[in-house]
């Protein structure tokens with residue numbers, strides 16, 4: 674299976690690039706943020722719980738997020754591979770993902786990281802707020818909180834994949850198409866070398 678973690682801070686372009694990658698490589702897109710937002714819209718218990726964290730720019734607890742991710746993945750037993758977007762965000766999530774995929778006799782193929790400066794992220798998220806309707810994009814304090822949480826809790830996940838020789842950084846600044854090309858180049862190189 675072609676299982677890819679698309680990594681990067683909030684506003685790096687993970688959602689945009691995931692949409693293009695799933696089309697090209699026929700993969701299933703699993704975005705934990707999107708799944709939480711669908712639950713908020715559907716007013717489920719999970720949605721209510723997630724909202725209390727999301728609106729403050731905090732991470733939803735690992736146990737809740739991991740369970741949800743696994744049950745979503747299990748809805749696609751015939752997948753050729755998954756793009757994990759916004760997951761894993763903690764070391765515990767990365768470990769749980771490896772264990773989960775091992776039960777399916779598969780694993781992570783590579784982590785592709787979109788690298789974008791903090792100044793650019795703030796600009797992008799403020800712009801996105803005009804169209805996204807996301808409360809967590811609308812408030813500069815919450816934007817900063819999300820960036821801080823990323824640096825403190827999520828950034829270390831990079832080391833987890835580096836230790837497995839699976840980390841690949843890509844410049845996340847440029848046109849959508851040029852970044853997409855750079856991601857595809859890395860995937861194709863990895864497929865060729867595997």
Ligand code: AMP
Pocket residue numbers: 683705706707709726727728730731732733734738758759760761762766809819
């Ligand atoms: P995103 O759409 O990826 O920017 O995620 C929006 C928000 O959903 C985050 O700020 C977190 O509150 C929550 N969230 C999404 N993915 C995760 C995750 N893997 N672990 C914990 N919280 C998450």
